[in-house]
Amino acid sequence: MFGENMLHLRKMAGITQEELAEKIGVSRQALSKWENGECTPDLENAANIAKVLDASLDELVNYERSESKLPMPPKGKHMFGLVQVSDKGQIVIPKRARKIFDISPGDKLIVLGDEEQGLALLKEKSFMDFVRQVNS
Numbered sequence: 001m002f003g004e005n006m007l008h009l010r011k012m013a014g015i016t017q018e019e020l021a022e023k024i025g026v027s028r029q030a031l032s033k034w035e036n037g038e039c040t041p042d043l044e045n046a047a048n049i050a051k052v053l054d055a056s057l058d059e060l061v062n063y064e065r066s067e068s069k070l071p072m073p074p075k076g077k078h079m080f081g082l083v084q085v086s087d088k089g090q091i092v093i094p095k096r097a098r099k100i101f102d103i104s105p106g107d108k109l110i111v112l113g114d115e116e117q118g119l120a121l122l123k124e125k126s127f128m129d130f131v132r133q134v135n136s
Contacts, residue, residue, distance in 0.1 A: 002046070003037040005060050009053040010035075024048040093121075 010020055021031040024045055033039050034049075041049065050057045054075050080094040093103060101123070103109070108124040 001064060002040055002061050003035045005055075005063050006049055006053070007035045009055055009060070013053055015052075020049070020052060023052050 010017070015023075017031050017035070018028045021028045024031075025048075026041075026045060030041075034041050040046070046060065047057055050060045053060070056075070059075075078097065078100065080097045083091040083094065085091055097103070103123065110122045110124055110127045112120045112122065114120075
């Protein structure tokens with residue numbers, strides 16, 4: 001997993017093996033072995049890789065592709081899985097999403113839409129704070 005995740009993040013960042021190796025102070029050959037899964041870096045090098053690629057060490061080491069086969073998202077972005085819309089238009093927000101975004105029973109959410117990009121949910125308080133800031 002580490003090698004696959006590192007390779008994906010490096011390519012997303014548009015960095016060559018040589019550039020990443022230089023930034024963390026190792027040879028390109030060592031980096032290539034890590035990406036290919038032949039061996040893994042020590043903790044210090046793994047932490048440096050995570051820092052350069054703007055990922056957490058935990059994500060770099062432990063992220064597993066789900067059934068959807070999607071690669072690791074950029075830092076701060078999440079894929080919580082699929083939800084099914086009921087015939088009344090209701091969905092259940094996954095527990096992990098509720099925890100990360102501090103959504104509790106009774107919270108009010110604003111539903112925004114863009115016909116090209118899709119839907120977004122925002123906590124009412126966050127949205128209203130933003131509106132007040134823009135209007136002042």
